[in-house]
Amino acid sequence: MNRKWMIWMVMATLLTFLYGCPKKKPATPPSDLNVETTTVPASPSTPSTTQDVQQPAAPDVNDQTEDPLTSADMQVVNDELQRRGFSPDIYFDYDEATLSDDTRDKLSRNADLLKSQAQLSMTLEGHADARGTNEYNLALGERRANSVKQYLGSLGVGADRMRTLSYGKERPACTEDVESCWSQNRRVHMIITGRSNVG
Amino acid sequence: MKPRFAILTVLLSCLLLAGLVLSAQQPPTAPPQQELQPGQPPGQVTLELNRGGQVRKIKLAFPAFRSLGQLTGAGGAVRELEETVRRDLDVSGYFEIQGPDALSGLSLTGDVQKDLAAYRSTGNEVLLLGDLRVEGEKLVFEGRVLDLGSGQAVLAKRYSGPFSVSRRMAHTFADEVIRFLVGKKGIALSEIAYTADRGGSKEIYVMDYDGENPRKITGHRSTSMSPAWSPNGGAIAYTSFFNGGPGLYLADLGSGRKRPIITSGSLNTSPSFAPDGGRIAFARSYDGNVEIVVTDLSGGNLRRLTNSNAIETNPAWSPKGGEIAFTSSRAGNPHIYLMDSEGANQRRLTYDGTYNDGASWNPEGDLIAYTSRRDGQFQIAVTNVVTLESRVLTSGPGENQSPTFSPDGRKIAFTSSRGAGKQIYVMDLDGANVRQLTTEGSNDLADWSRSVPER
Numbered sequence: 001m002n003r004k005w006m007i008w009m010v011m012a013t014l015l016t017f018l019y020g021c022p023k024k025k026p027a028t029p030p031s032d033l034n035v036e037t038t039t040v041p042a043s044p045s046t047p048s049t050t051q052d053v054q055q056p057a058a059p060d061v062n063d064q065t066e067d068p069l070t071s072a073d074m075q076v077v078n079d080e081l082q083r084r085g086f087s088p089d090i091y092f093d094y095d096e097a098t099l100s101d102d103t104r105d106k107l108s109r110n111a112d113l114l115k116s117q118a119q120l121s122m123t124l125e126g127h128a129d130a131r132g133t134n135e136y137n138l139a140l141g142e143r144r145a146n147s148v149k150q151y152l153g154s155l156g157v158g159a160d161r162m163r164t165l166s167y168g169k170e171r172p173a174c175t176e177d178v179e180s181c182w183s184q185n186r187r188v189h190m191i192i193t194g195r196s197n198v199g
Numbered sequence: 200m201k202p203r204f205a206i207l208t209v210l211l212s213c214l215l216l217a218g219l220v221l222s223a224q225q226p227p228t229a230p231p232q233q234e235l236q237p238g239q240p241p242g243q244v245t246l247e248l249n250r251g252g253q254v255r256k257i258k259l260a261f262p263a264f265r266s267l268g269q270l271t272g273a274g275g276a277v278r279e280l281e282e283t284v285r286r287d288l289d290v291s292g293y294f295e296i297q298g299p300d301a302l303s304g305l306s307l308t309g310d311v312q313k314d315l316a317a318y319r320s321t322g323n324e325v326l327l328l329g330d331l332r333v334e335g336e337k338l339v340f341e342g343r344v345l346d347l348g349s350g351q352a353v354l355a356k357r358y359s360g361p362f363s364v365s366r367r368m369a370h371t372f373a374d375e376v377i378r379f380l381v382g383k384k385g386i387a388l389s390e391i392a393y394t395a396d397r398g399g400s401k402e403i404y405v406m407d408y409d410g411e412n413p414r415k416i417t418g419h420r421s422t423s424m425s426p427a428w429s430p431n432g433g434a435i436a437y438t439s440f441f442n443g444g445p446g447l448y449l450a451d452l453g454s455g456r457k458r459p460i461i462t463s464g465s466l467n468t469s470p471s472f473a474p475d476g477g478r479i480a481f482a483r484s485y486d487g488n489v490e491i492v493v494t495d496l497s498g499g500n501l502r503r504l505t506n507s508n509a510i511e512t513n514p515a516w517s518p519k520g521g522e523i524a525f526t527s528s529r530a531g532n533p534h535i536y537l538m539d540s541e542g543a544n545q546r547r548l549t550y551d552g553t554y555n556d557g558a559s560w561n562p563e564g565d566l567i568a569y570t571s572r573r574d575g576q577f578q579i580a581v582t583n584v585v586t587l588e589s590r591v592l593t594s595g596p597g598e599n600q601s602p603t604f605s606p607d608g609r610k611i612a613f614t615s616s617r618g619a620g621k622q623i624y625v626m627d628l629d630g631a632n633v634r635q636l637t638t639e640g641s642n643d644l645a646d647w648s649r650s651v652p653e654r
Binding site for chain 2: 049050051052053054055095131132133134135136138139140142143145146147149150163164165166167170171
């Protein structure tokens, strides 16, 4: 009972947090950006004409961005789920997106917990090891995340509670070039990120 | 159209130069005039540019530039300009250059007409002279090329600009020299887009083709990657995570503005422009299954080109527009495939290696360079799309990945971990003359502009 209360309190804080969240401002670069560029004519000219060579003006690169949200409240929810046996990470073989038997066991426990907390929604982060190209690994991470989504879905977790997000090899958990490290990066990381619309 | 224009302008400049340059700066002589045509260097030598074959290099005497008057305030700009012209002409591969050291053994009088024989005595065919002076706050550079057979100045150009653009002046002149003597478009003004991690986030950068003048294009403080030049060089499409999942964005290089192209769905990556500049091929997820899709620049008119249960990604639009190369794992491992730009006629191109990805076309459209895993190491390979003949261009320690052809098709830039961290290197088409372009931080995913960027 105590725990249930705690989860609800966390959810309340969370809602406040989510609604109080600053809205992203549209990027408005300065309107007076004056780009002075003189293109050098392609045709040869005699020394009687002098080409004025100028550097293209460097535009402002200070894009309006926000740091990714980090929420202490979310951390509490995720920690609590893990105390109840939720596996936040499941692992894959090289260039594979299929689920092993061991992985399926973990996911089915996750599914039970998720079904008991129907108000929670989750992001499935797909990751890959450092070998191969950035782009292929993004596709591989997407495929891994979707494998997990499909399987959890087949166990009764609503698809609208799960969002896939592939990071490919862009957010490694471990950065050395050894198999013991690569194997930690071939993973789907499951993280509670909010309250689902269907509650 | 273009060659004819070039010939016309060259002829015109020859006529003008014969009058202007000679009367102004040299004692009038009446040698039998040798008309130089683009692509036809002095001495009636036909330059062979067969990619595999031995290239006949033009022998060029290149003494130190002359400083006219005090170069007050110019700082390093003068030396930088001369060094840049030298390097541009050297790395072009078209010339065998005799510089000040090689020429120091000659007894030169300083009078060009009297020195012609001396320059010729060591085999030189053309002579490049440069004069530099300062006018107020501006550096004025005059470069001339003389045919050592006739003594005629065959090319003369004058450039003026602030000291800060000395490199750009040098590149402009070097490309003129190449265009005039070789009849080919130089690449000294081309640029390379790439990703760099220099402070915790991966951003898009652009540098000159020689690695100089790096500048930051994005400041999303997230992960931005896979830059792809628009055909005219005015914009770069890229993938970024700054607003959630990987989406496609467009950076206008003139204004610095960025805008989304397509961010719906869970994954949009790996953009490649059609040569018309109006469409982009990219990889998009359909329920976790990544496929090749074409869109306009506003994210509209989506057209899905592939439909398999495997991964399809990394499209590369052919330079003539009729075909798209892409990566597919439909055969079990990733390999390069080709299809026409409407999605029909999908066929496998690569069979060697166990992992082939990241196709880059050469401008002629007959070669595709890609990342290929050979014996457990990633290397740069090239396959001829007509003959299907393949070659591996790299070897040795470290991984070599993400090749991109230069706009003249004679060089390939790529990422290698052979030295400290991941850096961008460039090599000739036969794998020779490897030079490192980046040194700071971790650099990757180079895309070479298709021409001289317009802005």
